[in-house]
Amino acid sequence: MRTRTGPSEPKPFFFVPIDSKRPPRRERAIEHDRFQGLTGALQLYIRVEPGYLYVGSGRIELDEHNRAYYAFARCNGKLVIPGTSIKGAVRSIVEAISNSCVVQGERDQRSGSHSACQDLHSLCPACRLFGTTGYAGRACFSDAYPVGKVETKIVKIADLWPPRRTDGRKFYQFKRFVPPEDDKPEKNHRFLESVPKGTTFATSLSFANLLPAEMGLILRALGLGESRKQPGTVAPMRYTKLGGGKPRCLGSVYFAPAGLRLVSLGGDNLFQGLSMAMPGEQWQPQLLAWLKNNSLLDKEAYDRFIAGCSNREVCQAPCPTGVY
Numbered sequence: 001m002r003t004r005t006g007p008s009e010p011k012p013f014f015f016v017p018i019d020s021k022r023p024p025r026r027e028r029a030i031e032h033d034r035f036q037g038l039t040g041a042l043q044l045y046i047r048v049e050p051g052y053l054y055v056g057s058g059r060i061e062l063d064e065h066n067r068a069y070y071a072f073a074r075c076n077g078k079l080v081i082p083g084t085s086i087k088g089a090v091r092s093i094v095e096a097i098s099n100s101c102v103v104q105g106e107r108d109q110r111s112g113s114h115s116a117c118q119d120l121h122s123l124c125p126a127c128r129l130f131g132t133t134g135y136a137g138r139a140c141f142s143d144a145y146p147v148g149k150v151e152t153k154i155v156k157i158a159d160l161w162p163p164r165r166t167d168g169r170k171f172y173q174f175k176r177f178v179p180p181e182d183d184k185p186e187k188n189h190r191f192l193e194s195v196p197k198g199t200t201f202a203t204s205l206s207f208a209n210l211l212p213a214e215m216g217l218i219l220r221a222l223g224l225g226e227s228r229k230q231p232g233t234v235a236p237m238r239y240t241k242l243g244g245g246k247p248r249c250l251g252s253v254y255f256a257p258a259g260l261r262l263v264s265l266g267g268d269n270l271f272q273g274l275s276m277a278m279p280g281e282q283w284q285p286q287l288l289a290w291l292k293n294n295s296l297l298d299k300e301a302y303d304r305f306i307a308g309c310s311n312r313e314v315c316q317a318p319c320p321t322g323v324y
């Protein structure tokens, strides 16, 4: 493999292999026409961890020094993380840990055993949850808006080159962001309008007709688990990568649950239309119970994923600054 990264600069990503001998467990899509499972909304905070988060919209602006920068996405003048960006990040983890099909990726991965699902009578776990052509999916995220006042910062990063080789599903690691030595415009560098560590956004996951095992998959993909400090409660266990600049170690966030509403079914399974906000002492054990449901989890892929992103040594290492 050709590489321009020396041994002192390990790459900031890892692969979860795709095993062509184990195709996805495909099943019929769950219908939307009646309420038959878990329906409601999970409130979540998204907290930016060391480094920065950049979620772009493609818009380029000029700062007071006349430097062109890529602007953070906005809606009506307010910073926003589009719900589709959150769904994309969470879906790619769900795809990996449930051995689902490959919707995006290298051409050779998108063919064969794990090619994108086509038949609505035979969908992989991720397509059943998040949808595919002709099927709307049963889980989505609302656009996330900042909580409190947020100051953005223009961050300079070196340009990015895609890796030349892929070995499965690619995920970026949490590594320390290393800013370039100065913030002068320079060839092969760009400026991104980003938000710093500590910035918090609020979003909600809306779900309809979900199975407990599907909730378990999503909660694991959000990086949630049982708190070690406070057993019996749910806490973020690892970061998730969101937005742009990931090869330069931007975009590490934690999801933290903030509340749960569940729609209740009537005695004869009639939908009553009542979405009840559950008190914390009820929803925390509920999330833990869903997390314990492993029936859609691909243990081998999940262990590879966790090993790849939660290596302590890797997390404390600086992000490579060179081309890789």
Ligand SMILES: [Zn+2]
Binding pocket: 100, 101, 102, 116, 117, 123, 124, 125, 126, 127, 128, 132
């Ligand atoms: Zn699929």
